[in-house]
Amino acid sequence: MANLIFSFNTVAPVFLLVAIGWLARKTSLVNEHFVDQASKLNFRTGLPALLFLNIYQAKASDFFDWKFVGLMSSGCLFFALILCVTVPRIVKDKRKASAMIHTVFKPNVIVLGFPLMIMAFGEEHSAAISMLMPVLIPVNNIVAVLILCAMDPENDDVKTHPLKKALVSVMKNPIILAAVAAILLQQLGVPLPGVLTKLLSSLSNMATPFALITLGAQMTMSSVLSDRKYVVSATILKVLVTPLFIVPLAWFFGFRGYELATAFLVSASPSAVNCYMLAREMRSDEVLTGEIILSSTFCSMFVIFIGIFVLKTLAIVS
Numbered sequence: 001m002a003n004l005i006f007s008f009n010t011v012a013p014v015f016l017l018v019a020i021g022w023l024a025r026k027t028s029l030v031n032e033h034f035v036d037q038a039s040k041l042n043f044r045t046g047l048p049a050l051l052f053l054n055i056y057q058a059k060a061s062d063f064f065d066w067k068f069v070g071l072m073s074s075g076c077l078f079f080a081l082i083l084c085v086t087v088p089r090i091v092k093d094k095r096k097a098s099a100m101i102h103t104v105f106k107p108n109v110i111v112l113g114f115p116l117m118i119m120a121f122g123e124e125h126s127a128a129i130s131m132l133m134p135v136l137i138p139v140n141n142i143v144a145v146l147i148l149c150a151m152d153p154e155n156d157d158v159k160t161h162p163l164k165k166a167l168v169s170v171m172k173n174p175i176i177l178a179a180v181a182a183i184l185l186q187q188l189g190v191p192l193p194g195v196l197t198k199l200l201s202s203l204s205n206m207a208t209p210f211a212l213i214t215l216g217a218q219m220t221m222s223s224v225l226s227d228r229k230y231v232v233s234a235t236i237l238k239v240l241v242t243p244l245f246i247v248p249l250a251w252f253f254g255f256r257g258y259e260l261a262t263a264f265l266v267s268a269s270p271s272a273v274n275c276y277m278l279a280r281e282m283r284s285d286e287v288l289t290g291e292i293i294l295s296s297t298f299c300s301m302f303v304i305f306i307g308i309f310v311l312k313t314l315a316i317v318s
Helices: 002-026 032-044 046-056 066-090 094-105 109-121 127-150 160-172 174-188 194-218 228-252 257-268 274-281 286-313
Strands: none
Touching: 002 109, 002 194, 002 286, 032 046, 032 174, 032 194, 046 109, 046 127, 046 174, 046 194, 066 094, 066 127, 066 228, 066 257, 094 127, 094 228, 094 274, 094 286, 109 127, 109 194, 109 257, 109 286, 127 174, 127 257, 127 274, 160 174, 228 257, 228 286, 257 286, 274 286
């Protein structure tokens, strides 16, 4: 019963914050412009500050585990490859196929996975996901662009312009810049001034609740599920099949404890919100993409609840 209560107490606040954002948008307390600007503000200040401090303050024993980072990155890429081979054979419409593939393999690590790891197990156990993000995020973004380019129905040739744009975007990404800066300063042993530490701490404290509220505000629920079979299939692949593939793989290679919990939360996280913007820009099916994001976000609540309960019950995490 204690583990059940812990799992509920972990997941419920996360999705209540998402619900607050949804209600604020539904009651017109905030509009689309405000949500867009608020998301950008948090993406450029709060989340980078949170990631920076988690990496900078990590213990030397917790620092970069290339084996874990390599396993998670290669596992996600291998799963994306499987999707690229199988999905187009079943879904003949290239726009729908590309929408399904890139929403299934690209998790919402920044806005949901990372905050949930901290809320569930504390910042002291977030080293693994903090080290994973600066590698997994750019890799996933580049691969997503390549997939959308390759499956663009209006152009059979792989275009270089979107890929170049993605590379530039990755290099300018505040999350990536914060991670690189934290790694360099931590390894060089450069101390931070007290005033800067307090500023970063204040920004990081607002990052998690702010990210979850704006996530909820982006879920308008106005679209009609015109492609139910694709939405259901993609949601099952995202929140059930992906963790069932990644977590046993991590276990097989000897990862336990909070690294295994990280593998679960990353793989069980719903589709990344920016999949919609990418789909709209690169001629994928943006309507189907939005529906999959909405459906996977809702369903992940139950999967993550069960997963945390299992991790606690099996004493994988304390």
